[in-house]
């Protein structure tokens with residue numbers, strides 16, 4: 001039975017008490033914390049940066065699954081690693097040299113992920129698959145929480161999982177955007193190992209985080 005991990009996105013948290021919200025996620029059974037970093041350039045929204053991550057680092061030992069939606073990204077990677085990230089995921093179109101950025105992230109003792117938007121084909125990351133720990137498949141166009149899941153992405157997840165099995169690659173498949181109780185089982189069955197969720201975890205069932213994480217985890 002595959003172990004499904006949940007990486008709640010703090011984009012949907014109460015930003016006036018992010019530390020406490022992270023403690024609630026940990027108590028509720030989160031496996032890691034998904035930190036959406038947005039620069040208002042690669043995506044039309046602005047969120048948090050290294051100084052905030054540095055302070056949040058004291059609130060939990062859970063891995064910080066940092067999703068960098070910033071461009072150009074290469075020169076900022078070290079700042080996020082020093083602030084306390086454990087996984088750094090970048091979008092291939094935000095760096096001049098994907099291989100160099102992967103190497104840099106690994107040199108900073110972080111796991112490395114590549115994220116592909118709904119309109120970005122798998123072939124864009126094909127050559128990097130042997131070298132990475134994570135593929136973050138976007139099931140919404142990045143920038144905002146609370147968007148609707150794009151069902152066409154399910155085929156992309158299935159194809160990626162097929163490539164992973166056929167080549168015996170080690171990367172995990174993480175899916176991000178619009179994940180809820182209605183679609184999480186099909187996302188898991190398509191091959192996802194990690195589910196990112198913000199709105200469903202923080203808002204459903206009167207914000208009962210533990211219940212929402214358990215519901216997402218147990219759907220297999």
Ligand code: DX5
Nearest residue numbers: 142143145146178197198199
């Ligand atoms: C969107 C972010 C997602 C998003 C997920 O740009 O990358 O992580 O916050 O939030 P929900 O679950 O609300 O779609």
Ligand code: ZN
Nearest residue numbers: 036067176196
């Ligand atoms: Zn994200």
